[in-house]
Amino acid sequence: MKTKFFFLVVISFSIISCGGTHKSRTKAVLQPAPAIIETPVKTEPEMAPIVEKKEKLIEIEDKPVDNHAYFVIIGSFKNPANAENFQKQIMKDGFNSVLLKNEAGLYRVSVKSTDDITAARNEIKRIRTGYKQYADTWLLISIR
Numbered sequence: 001m002k003t004k005f006f007f008l009v010v011i012s013f014s015i016i017s018c019g020g021t022h023k024s025r026t027k028a029v030l031q032p033a034p035a036i037i038e039t040p041v042k043t044e045p046e047m048a049p050i051v052e053k054k055e056k057l058i059e060i061e062d063k064p065v066d067n068h069a070y071f072v073i074i075g076s077f078k079n080p081a082n083a084e085n086f087q088k089q090i091m092k093d094g095f096n097s098v099l100l101k102n103e104a105g106l107y108r109v110s111v112k113s114t115d116d117i118t119a120a121r122n123e124i125k126r127i128r129t130g131y132k133q134y135a136d137t138w139l140l141i142s143i144r
Helices: 002-018 080-091 117-130
Strands: 052-055 070-077 098-102 107-114 138-142
Touching: 070 080, 070 117, 080 098, 080 107, 107 117, 117 138
Parallel strands: 052 138
Antiparallel strands: 070 107, 070 138, 098 107
């Protein structure tokens, strides 16, 4: 009985001391820091390096070989009929092209010939950026 009385007194004392006439103190509630949302910066995908191949060009059906040093190649074929069909296809995208032939007998579809390597590289970058389907466009360097 004494223990029940003792617990009753302790509980009553606890209730009175916690409530009562004291002003309640506000505890500082820590707010979580606002979440920092990082938005990824969109950058242009890195362009693959421009492939450059040196080749000796030969005449096609008695047509003289173009004397320019650099050619932007958009397609290569073993079969000349496939190269001609590809020429028709790329015309729909606004390209003018010329067929070239190398010593190994491969037909190259060129969309630019120049003696200015910077102009040729810029054209390759323009094609790769504007026409994703021609991302494998490369530079042929003519061996004379």
